[in-house]
Amino acid sequence: MLQTYDFTLDIEIMNQYISYNSIYHTLICRQCGYAIPQDWIMRHFRQFHKTIPLVIRQDIINYGLSLDLWHPSQVHEQWQNMNVKSPVDSLTIHPGFKCQHNDCLKYTRTEVSMKQHCRKTHEWVAKDSIIWTTQQLQSFFGGHYVKYVYLMTILILDSDKSHQATLNQVRDSQSLVTKTPWLRHTRWEEIFIGKDMSELVKLSNAPGMQEPHERRIWDATGRVIHACFNGVIDCQERGWTLIPFWLRSVDRNKEDTKPFRTYFAPATLYRYASYWQQYILFSLRAMMGEESVQFTLKQRECLLELNTLLYEINVTDEANNNSKIEKKILELSVLLIQHSDYAKERSSLVYFTGVLGYNIEWKQWRQPLEYTTILAGIQFCTHVIMLEAALPRINRDEIDETSSENPVELFRKVRDKWLIDGEGIILLAKSLINQEHHLIIFIVS
């Protein structure tokens, strides 16, 4: 019997629990911080993660079984063959020790076991000076149920300051041929060549406690996204049931077979909104002095107006101030999404999504599976915002059978232009979703 599983919807949810590393062909359990060998996946999630809802667990198991996962010995072999042993995202980092005797690749978690190793292997005695150093370590596999325990060095040491200072500087040293298909596809190394990613990432940070104006923008943007999302639910309540199908579709001429999702776990919705909150704040900060982030004249004017609003507040009428700011943020968001393919300026949204592709903690670009959840969040925001732009909530009551255009026609005018034919972000999201999200798995049983 042939069964098919379409993970279109659920990869986003699964990714909260697992992370697939395409270099080492391993499936990492985020909660445990270890990779799970393929023949242990089912038992692992049944035994240790009973709190993950059953359907999701089943999807994780099916997904895990569908991947070309390597045996732990192959994983370790790959690690030894790697020239640059970069840390692996989602694996736990442990403090530990490294033997410094010649090329000895011995790592241990405790000093006691390091001493034992040095005594046995290098005839070290207690009166000698120590021949090991402390070292942060990662292990692919762990736990008493897996016999393969192997520790991995993290080459970026805190003491190595000079190296660290230039580490976030993007150098496009690799030729197209040696790049992974992923980096070829995203073109990040070309887009950000010469840029210090730590500076750009800083622009996208959430506001600090000491920045009330930024805080204000952040909160208002969160409210805007939530209101726009409620606009999707409102369509359903009005009986405009076709709209959510068109909203979900990436096909120009056809609505999707499923509607846009209207239920998200609160944490997911919160995270999705946070990308847009970051983006608005990023734009505002960038306008003040980061030239690599470009805006059209209209976008710049809108940013300036938003900035002015922050300083022109009437202390007695908080609600009115907030609603003015929210309106301006919505207007700005629409302008930022409606960035023409023919504009001289590069789309700041495309640029921003590239910045989010950089993991500052690990000083490397994010892998596809991790990154698609970010893109899914941004795509969610652009969609709900453009629905509100096409069919503003306050005008919806006026639409009836006598209107010259019905809601679907009104929505498609905006959707077809900006959510389908738009450049950059939408296209990138589209092709990624086609590549990464539609994992159709065949299991023969």
Ligand SMILES: [Zn+2]
């Ligand atoms: Zn686990």
Ligand SMILES: [Zn+2]
């Ligand atoms: Zn040794």
